Amino acid sequence: MSMKRPVATVLAAALCLLTAACGSSSDGKASDTTTEAAASRTGYPVTLDNCGEKQTFEKAPSRVVVMNGASVAEVSTLLALGLQDRIVANRQNYGMSEVPGRAAAIKKLPTGDVKVNEAYDIPREAMLGLRPDLVLSVTTYGFDQKNGFATREQLKQVGAGSYVSPQGCDDNPSRMTVADSHQLLRDMGKIFNVSDKAEELIASSEKSIAAVSEKVTGKKKPKVMVLFSNMAMGGNDFSSVFAHGIVNDILAKAGASNAFEDAAETTFADLSKEKVAATDVDALVVISYNDPDPAAYAQKLFKEFPQWPAARNNTYVTLSDSMYLGPSNDRAVEKIAKMLHPDAL
Numbered sequence: 146m147s148m149k150r151p152v153a154t155v156l157a158a159a160l161c162l163l164t165a166a167c168g169s170s171s172d173g174k175a176s177d178t179t180t181e182a183a184a185s186r187t188g189y190p191v192t193l194d195n196c197g198e199k200q201t202f203e204k205a206p207s208r209v210v211v212m213n214g215a216s217v218a219e220v221s222t223l224l225a226l227g228l229q230d231r232i233v234a235n236r237q238n239y240g241m242s243e244v245p246g247r248a249a250a251i252k253k254l255p256t257g258d259v260k261v262n263e264a265y266d267i268p269r270e271a272m273l274g275l276r277p278d279l280v281l282s283v284t285t286y287g288f289d290q291k292n293g294f295a296t297r298e299q300l301k302q303v304g305a306g307s308y309v310s311p312q313g314c315d316d317n318p319s320r321m322t323v324a325d326s327h328q329l330l331r332d333m334g335k336i337f338n339v340s341d342k343a344e345e346l347i348a349s350s351e352k353s354i355a356a357v358s359e360k361v362t363g364k365k366k367p368k369v370m371v372l373f374s375n376m377a378m379g380g381n382d383f384s385s386v387f388a389h390g391i392v393n394d395i396l397a398k399a400g401a402s403n404a405f406e407d408a409a410e411t412t413f414a415d416l417s418k419e420k421v422a423a424t425d426v427d428a429l430v431v432i433s434y435n436d437p438d439p440a441a442y443a444q445k446l447f448k449e450f451p452q453w454p455a456a457r458n459n460t461y462v463t464l465s466d467s468m469y470l471g472p473s474n475d476r477a478v479e480k481i482a483k484m485l486h487p488d489a490l
Contacts (some may be wrong), residue, residue, distance in 0.1 A: 155376075190337040195332075196285060196314035197295060199392040200306050205337045206279035209455045210257065211235040213266040217242075217251065218310060218470035222329050225346055225472040226339050233257060234317050236266060241433060243467040243476045262293050269295040279306045279336070284313035308332070310470065319389040323354065323398065323474045326391070330472055348474060353475040354398050355484045360489045361400030367427035367485050368404035369396055370455070371468070374431045374439035379415035380453055384421055386421075388414040394431075399481035399487075401428070410474030427487055429461035434467050439463040460484060 148173045192201045209228075212221045213236035220237040223229060224247060234257025242248045246250065259271040266287065272280065272295040281286055281299055288297045288307060297307040311317055311325035327347045334343025387393075388409040396403055404426050408414035423489035429446065431441035440463055447456035462484045469475035483490050 162441040175339040180203055188195065188340075191335050193308075193332060193335065193336070195307075196309045198307075200308065202279075202336055205231070206277075206418075207231055208233045208276060208278045210272065210275055210277040210280045210286045211237055212282045212385045213261075213264070214287055215235055216470065217466050218283040218326070220251055220254070221247060221285065221466060221471045221473070222333050224470060225330070226333055226337065226342055228333070228337055228339070229254060231337070233277065234259065234267070236261065236344070239466050240435060242473075243480070244473055245466060246464070248378075256356070264292065266294070268293045273299070273303060276303075277305045279308065281310070282310050282313070283310050284316040286316060287310055306336075308336070312470075318391070318470075319410070321391040321470060322394040323350075323391065323466065323478075326472060326474050327351070328400070328469065328471050350472070350475040354478050357478050357490065358398050358400070360398045361482055361486045364400050364452045364486055364489065366400055366402045366458065367460075368425055369401045369428045369430055369434065369481070370404045370421075370424075371396070371430040374433045374436040374463070375444040376434060378413065382413045382418040383421050384413065386414045386416055390410065391470060391474070395468060395474055395477050396430075396481065398478045400486055401481060422450055422452070426450070426455045427460065430454050430481060433459060433463055433465050 151416055163439045163488050190201050190203045192199055209223070209405060210230060211223070211234070217237045217239045220232070221456040223232060225401070229250065232254050234261040235251070236256065238251055240248055246296065257267070257271070257275050262268045267275075277300070280295070284352065287294055288309070290296050295321050300307050312321045313329045327350065330343045334340040371387040372383065376385045380386045385405065386405050386408070388405050390412045393403050393406060394410070404424055405414050405416065408416060408420065411483065429443050431439045431443045443463065444462040447453070452458055462480055464477055464480060
């Protein structure tokens with residue numbers, strides 16, 4: 146969002162009246178001092194370099210649109226920062242969460258009553274009709290004109306800022322880590338001038354994760370299979386198995402490793418039943434998405450692969466949004482560590 150000169154002028158004038166700091170100066174030093182004072186008092190303007198684009202905010206956004214993008218990271222981050230009243234349209238919804246009350250809070254948010262496109266997201270004309278001053282997208286896909294979306298330039302022309310979440314610039318979530326979740330919190334804290342709250346949440350998460358990691362350091366790292374419950378995304382029997390991405394960082398911090406990390410270079414591995422059967426799996430992390438009984442799916446897999454150590458020991462945990470980009474990765478780290486290393490925690 147570009148800075149509007151009238152707003153800056155009024156703000157500077159108000160500071161002149163309050164501080165008597167606006168004496169005339171031929172070299173402009175007094176004017177510079179006033180501008181710096183304004184920024185110090187208000188926290189604005191704020192400029193972020195986001196995917197190679199400079200985004201400047203002169204005040205906290207008040208009409209935020211959260212695009213779908215098959216994510217809940219952005220809306221969960223706003224809720225964690227207490228910014229739900231700024232959202233005029235949210236297309237993210239998961240239905241469950243490790244954080245009590247979060248799923249219900251997301252469900253109550255306004256949707257903007259827009260007709261979504263084939264990607265279940267907000268098309269260009271509907272987006273412009275919402276009159277946003279900030280649009281959040283998981284990746285640059287949400288600002289791609291060929292997909293029918295409003296571009297970042299088109300949004301800028303109507304006074305709206307735009308933001309792409311960490312690792313979304315080149316749409317490669319395979320490189321994502323817990324640090325990206327903290328970066329999302331930090332960036333939203335800057336944009337909305339709630340950096341103190343953001344840093345408090347980040348510090349709490351880092352402290353919790355560090356405490357768990359310290360307790361499991363040096364212990365044998367079980368091989369864990371992470372997959373969606375009852376979901377197919379490819380041609381093989383097991384196409385929703387994680388190979389890379391933030392789940393691997395979460396596993397490492399919990400004292401574990403991904404049993405299928407070498408099965409693919411992408412985020413997901415598309416595996417045959419034979420490949421799965423031939424791999425030692427010490428534990429399961431079943432991620433539930435629209436499955437009311439993920440535990441039943443875990444038991445189904447144990448019956449199908451009784452040779453797994455996980456099956457013999459009935460070792461599994463069911464999780465949801467804490468396994469993704471978002472403000473609650475510390476909960477996933479703790480739950481997985483307690484499953485694998487109960488004597489340490």
